[in-house]
Amino acid sequence: MIGELLKDKIIIKNIEDARKIYKLGYYGKPLGISKPKSAEEVNSELILSLIEGLYLTKKGILDVTYNGEKLDFQKLYDIGIKQIPRFRILYTVYEDLREKGYVVRSGIKYGADFAVYTVGPGIEHAPYLLIALDENSEITSNEILGFGRVSHSTRKELILGIVNLNTGKIRYIMFKWLKM
Missing domain, CATH: 3.40.1350.10 (Trna Endonuclease; Chain: A, domain 1)
Incomplete structure (x- = not known):
């Protein structure tokens, strides 16, 4: 599953991937849906915090890209340190x-x-x-x-x-x- 880093958020554009990630443990927020009760209600892009995305990257569940470059755990962690107090x-x-x-x-x-x-x-x-x-x-x-x-x-x-x-x-x- 692939997400794209935008500032301090990670966007999962593929709806099927968004559902799968949400179903794993209520990760992220689907665009336009405040609190879906199940993954089946997820029918839009999923927005993850940088912290959620880093955790999923560490678990090997998510690949995060930025300007076409795949970011490994350490690069993503370093970005987090720079962007988030x-x-x-x-x-x-x-x-x-x-x-x-x-x-x-x-x-x-x-x-x-x-x-x-x-x-x-x-x-x-x-x-x-x-x-x-x-x-x-x-x-x-x-x-x-x-x-x-x-x-x-x-x-x-x-x-x-x-x-x-x-x-x-x-x-x-x-x-x-x-x-x-």
Whole structure:
């Protein structure tokens, strides 16, 4: 399956390939369809984030081209580092969650890095919002409260994914909000 890199997105133009990739685990967003419940509803081009495309490239599922040149994993990774702030941290968490069987989508509309599903979008509401952090970064209590307000108001659990970039190790901290 082939995708074409356009800035920080990858476009799958072949509809059959788009369906296959979506069916693998709710990857990407079909053009014009917000949350298809099944791959059969995908009848347009598929838009993948650079992070999704990189993961599928690493798995050997997707070949990504740019100006006719096939990009290997490392070239695509280097492009990600140049184009997306915190790319290494975001990709590390994304890959780990995908390997654990979660469906990981952008959480930008919630003010988070990722919305994390146990089944998939269109089938369930994402039970988790995740913020990815470098373990050397500092976070204030006010920032945690701000993240918590959004996750609480949308009835989602807040998770911090704290990454050690030297080892690739990730610690997850989940916040549960209690009514007193």
